[in-house]
Amino acid sequence: MARPRRPLFLRPASYRQRRLRDAARLLPVLGIALFLVPLLWTPSDESGGVSNSGALLFVFGVWTGLIVAAHVLSRILRLDAGEDRDEPP
Amino acid sequence: MILTFNILVAVSLGYVAMLFAVAFAADRRARAGRGGWLRSPLIYTLSLSIYCTAWTFYGAVGYAARSGLEYLTIYLGPSLVVIGWWWLLRKLVRIARVQRITSIADLVSSRFGKSPWIGAVVTLIAVAGVTPYIALQLQSISLTFAAFIEGMDGGMDVDFVALWTAIGLALFTTLFGTRNLDPSERHHGIVMAVAVEAVVKLFALLGVGVFVVWGLGGGIAGTLARIDASPIPMWQGEGGRWVGLTALSAAAFLTLPRMFHVLVVENDDDRHLAVASWAFPLYVLLMSLFVVPIAVVGLERLPEGSNPDLFVLALPISEGHGGLALLAFLGGFSSATSMVIVATIALATMVSNHIVAPLWLSVRGPDEVARDLRGTILLARRVSVAAVLALGYVYFQYTGSGVALSSIGLIAFAGVAQILPAMLGGITWRGATAKGAGAGLLLGAAVWAWTLFLPSFGTAIIPQPVLDQGPWGLAWLRPRALFGIEGLDPLLHAVLWSLLLNAAAFGLVSILTFPNPLERLQGAQFVNVFDQTGPARTWSRSGAEVEDLLVLAQRVVGHETALDLFQAEAEEQGKSGHLPDATPGFLQRLERELAGSVGAAAAHALVGQFVQGPGLSVGDLMAVADEAAQILEYSARLEAKSAEQERTARALREANDKLTQLARQKDAFLSRISHELRTPMTSIRSFSSILQEEGLTPAEARRFAGIVEAEAHRMTRLLDDLLDLSVLRDGQVTLERQEGTLAEVIDRSLLSAGALKGDLAVLRDPAAEALPVVTDLDRLAQVFINLVSNARKYCDADRPELRIAVQRRGPQVIVDFVDNGSGIPAPEREVIFESFARLSGRRAGTVAPSGAGLGLAICREIMSLLGGSITYLPGQGGAAFRVTFPQGVAAAAAE
Numbered sequence: 001m002a003r004p005r006r007p008l009f010l011r012p013a014s015y016r017q018r019r020l021r022d023a024a025r026l027l028p029v030l031g032i033a034l035f036l037v038p039l040l041w042t043p044s045d046e047s048g049g050v051s052n053s054g055a056l057l058f059v060f061g062v063w064t065g066l067i068v069a070a071h072v073l074s075r076i077l078r079l080d081a082g083e084d085r086d087e088p089p
Numbered sequence: 090m091i092l093t094f095n096i097l098v099a100v101s102l103g104y105v106a107m108l109f110a111v112a113f114a115a116d117r118r119a120r121a122g123r124g125g126w127l128r129s130p131l132i133y134t135l136s137l138s139i140y141c142t143a144w145t146f147y148g149a150v151g152y153a154a155r156s157g158l159e160y161l162t163i164y165l166g167p168s169l170v171v172i173g174w175w176w177l178l179r180k181l182v183r184i185a186r187v188q189r190i191t192s193i194a195d196l197v198s199s200r201f202g203k204s205p206w207i208g209a210v211v212t213l214i215a216v217a218g219v220t221p222y223i224a225l226q227l228q229s230i231s232l233t234f235a236a237f238i239e240g241m242d243g244g245m246d247v248d249f250v251a252l253w254t255a256i257g258l259a260l261f262t263t264l265f266g267t268r269n270l271d272p273s274e275r276h277h278g279i280v281m282a283v284a285v286e287a288v289v290k291l292f293a294l295l296g297v298g299v300f301v302v303w304g305l306g307g308g309i310a311g312t313l314a315r316i317d318a319s320p321i322p323m324w325q326g327e328g329g330r331w332v333g334l335t336a337l338s339a340a341a342f343l344t345l346p347r348m349f350h351v352l353v354v355e356n357d358d359d360r361h362l363a364v365a366s367w368a369f370p371l372y373v374l375l376m377s378l379f380v381v382p383i384a385v386v387g388l389e390r391l392p393e394g395s396n397p398d399l400f401v402l403a404l405p406i407s408e409g410h411g412g413l414a415l416l417a418f419l420g421g422f423s424s425a426t427s428m429v430i431v432a433t434i435a436l437a438t439m440v441s442n443h444i445v446a447p448l449w450l451s452v453r454g455p456d457e458v459a460r461d462l463r464g465t466i467l468l469a470r471r472v473s474v475a476a477v478l479a480l481g482y483v484y485f486q487y488t489g490s491g492v493a494l495s496s497i498g499l500i501a502f503a504g505v506a507q508i509l510p511a512m513l514g515g516i517t518w519r520g521a522t523a524k525g526a527g528a529g530l531l532l533g534a535a536v537w538a539w540t541l542f543l544p545s546f547g548t549a550i551i552p553q554p555v556l557d558q559g560p561w562g563l564a565w566l567r568p569r570a571l572f573g574i575e576g577l578d579p580l581l582h583a584v585l586w587s588l589l590l591n592a593a594a595f596g597l598v599s600i601l602t603f604p605n606p607l608e609r610l611q612g613a614q615f616v617n618v619f620d621q622t623g624p625a626r627t628w629s630r631s632g633a634e635v636e637d638l639l640v641l642a643q644r645v646v647g648h649e650t651a652l653d654l655f656q657a658e659a660e661e662q663g664k665s666g667h668l669p670d671a672t673p674g675f676l677q678r679l680e681r682e683l684a685g686s687v688g689a690a691a692a693h694a695l696v697g698q699f700v701q702g703p704g705l706s707v708g709d710l711m712a713v714a715d716e717a718a719q720i721l722e723y724s725a726r727l728e729a730k731s732a733e734q735e736r737t738a739r740a741l742r743e744a745n746d747k748l749t750q751l752a753r754q755k756d757a758f759l760s761r762i763s764h765e766l767r768t769p770m771t772s773i774r775s776f777s778s779i780l781q782e783e784g785l786t787p788a789e790a791r792r793f794a795g796i797v798e799a800e801a802h803r804m805t806r807l808l809d810d811l812l813d814l815s816v817l818r819d820g821q822v823t824l825e826r827q828e829g830t831l832a833e834v835i836d837r838s839l840l841s842a843g844a845l846k847g848d849l850a851v852l853r854d855p856a857a858e859a860l861p862v863v864t865d866l867d868r869l870a871q872v873f874i875n876l877v878s879n880a881r882k883y884c885d886a887d888r889p890e891l892r893i894a895v896q897r898r899g900p901q902v903i904v905d906f907v908d909n910g911s912g913i914p915a916p917e918r919e920v921i922f923e924s925f926a927r928l929s930g931r932r933a934g935t936v937a938p939s940g941a942g943l944g945l946a947i948c949r950e951i952m953s954l955l956g957g958s959i960t961y962l963p964g965q966g967g968a969a970f971r972v973t974f975p976q977g978v979a980a981a982a983a984e
Contacts, residue, residue: 021175028173035165035335038158043326052323053313055158056381063168063374070172071367077175 024073027066034062097237104419105257108282112265115281128357130364136280136351137369138287140167140342141376143229143425144498146290149377151398154384157323162331164377166338168370174362178352180516182362184618185353189685193349193508194439199689200515200615201523202608208443210527211508214534215346215439216477217542218504219432223481225497226425227251233421236399251485255478258429262474266434276434280355283431286423291375293420297401298379300413301386312382319385333581340509341502346435347428437473445469446691463645466687487546500545503584507533510592519612525599533591540568541583635668638679639964641695645683654682663740667963754923765807769800810943817950824865824954831895831902832858834866838873842881849881850890857895862902863977868951872959875944876906876970883968884910902976905962907969918961922949
């Protein structure tokens, strides 16, 4: 009679959860990086500067992207928010 | 539609009345326990929208018209904080729940050893920072009224609008925000009203935006073309301000008292944060979406020199859309009012808990304190609400309306941001000390006041020469160029130096000083809030009299809450009744419960007055040490196990004691009963033999026969009682199901017990008593009669008084009978419900007891048959009995 096989490393589900938490932690970092891009622009009122509508669309575009990503992550993370303890560092 | 001033006032008043109705209805629903949906993630997210004040509603357009994209920094900062909830917000919310935090001042003071000083400093900074902010809201309301009036004849003076708005808001806030001292410090009515206002302002701004883009701008493509052609450059190359303001708004989002209140204190589920993490950024994105189109189209169409802060309102007015203008007005009005309401509640809580309560505690002795703490705190809150609004009004009058809305808001942001280093350091760094936090806060606040707040009054406080050359000619102290570094933007200059010096002082002093034990303990609890196996203890041993603590708790959190808390704890410890042992764990829980009402520092001081001995022992400090964590967890498990065994043992011991006592009582009962029966028997026998003798006068014979009859009566009554008791005990009793009101039963009982003619004053509550009940009313009346006649017989006060209090809790009806006599001494409370338990040796000088001592025993049997109970209620100032029974008869008891 074969003994029940133990998973090789960790249970995939909890491993996936932890990586998703990592993603949730990294999302604001990504946001900060993208919102720093305007620092590289040439002012709109100088020649060759970023166009008004272009600047506006960029910021709102990044913002919308972050909201969508946060929405997806929160839906998954909410399921295990009841679990109290963080993983040990 | 022609708008007149009267219509405007009528609409505002109608809107405010609607808010009152919403808040009132939500409060009622929550109290009736049907408020589940009031606590949904949606309502939570909407309540966060008080971040968007009148500044957002009107000021953002003005900001965009002046500085292009920069207005977005105010929303990007908070969006990033909320999107990164897993980093910080989750921890804050958890800490606040575990520690029963009531405000940001409470959080910081609690972290640094429940220090009252730190709490007071944070409170003062918050008051100084938020006052301009409240002034800003008043200013925006008065500006919008002025904008409407401009087009009307008469040219009325609208200064009084701000004053009346402030008065109306004070009224609303006092009504719904300070009605009671809720241990959880949550306000359903207010949160609901804020959520409604959130929808109104979003709808209004989107309405104006849609009108501008599709009505005036020529669709999306047309509007984008106009934006490209407009004279305002969107990106003006101010990289420093872009980064600095984003960071500043992120900091203010966490430290503004009103944001902390809705974000952390009113939160009751971690999972709401997950929803808010995307829904709140979405909300602010929608709020800022149409700002640039409105600014661009406004600059194009409105006459030169119009105030861009009012474009949202001026565009619909100039295009002749009165309805839309009214909607925009309401949107701005709700932005301003919701912010002011929540901000004043948050500030009032802080002022009463961290300034009034500690002062009160320090000037009063412990006995006096407990007497009216609750009333004092409520009063303090109401006065603080009025004072905060008055301050805002004064600031508004002082600065005049010349300043742009956005610059006032940023002054406030920079002020409250001074709390950030202490807060962040406190929850992430165990080494942070109270002295460090105090140094950082004071230095930061001083620099902020010198470089930003005081100069905002123009030259009224800081004269021009000081601005130019520095005080006493010290050039390096110039408010606009500290340390001689010139050429910085004034706001960035102030933010940079104040936060830098604040954080540096905080870190440096923390490193150089030692925390006291309580600080270390709290530090460990805050930093490792997710790893707690159980709450650490701050009270090691105690000489506390539990009954004193009960009296204290009743005065702070309220009568019923305190009794419930003590009863639950007693049950946990395996004891019956309302008085648990004063274990360190219990004292800790009690302190937290009190902290929910009066803040951590005051609660600690209050409990400290009743507990002797040092607050912390070496063993407790061991718990702080990281290295011991593993051993600790293991021993905690052992401890839990042994605590459970101890509980079981205690319950067993109690049961055993009771059994032994019962056996002894059985014997006593037999001898007692023979004695009780023999006494009347003896007199009957002797008087009947006298009656048989010759030579008695008829009068004598009648008298002796009378005595014989009376004794026989007494015997019959005793036998009746005994029979009653034994029948009740066997459970062979048929209950009659009757309907009636409690008032009828009490009336009947008072009449039968003769309480109406005696000198016993009965205090009743007719409103509460009009309660329909279905049970065996005759049996219930029997219990009441017993309790009333006991009070008549035994209450030894000069003016005996009996208070009958009725309340309903779920399906249970609770009736308390409380007299003002000397009560029953603790050791005898255990036995009063046993047969023949007339208390010996007490109340000398009162009427000798005439009953057989079966009354309460019968009461207890009856109540258990009715599916209820009767218990002695300690800590009420006299003898007090609590009768509990189901409002509808229990099916099992009625056969």
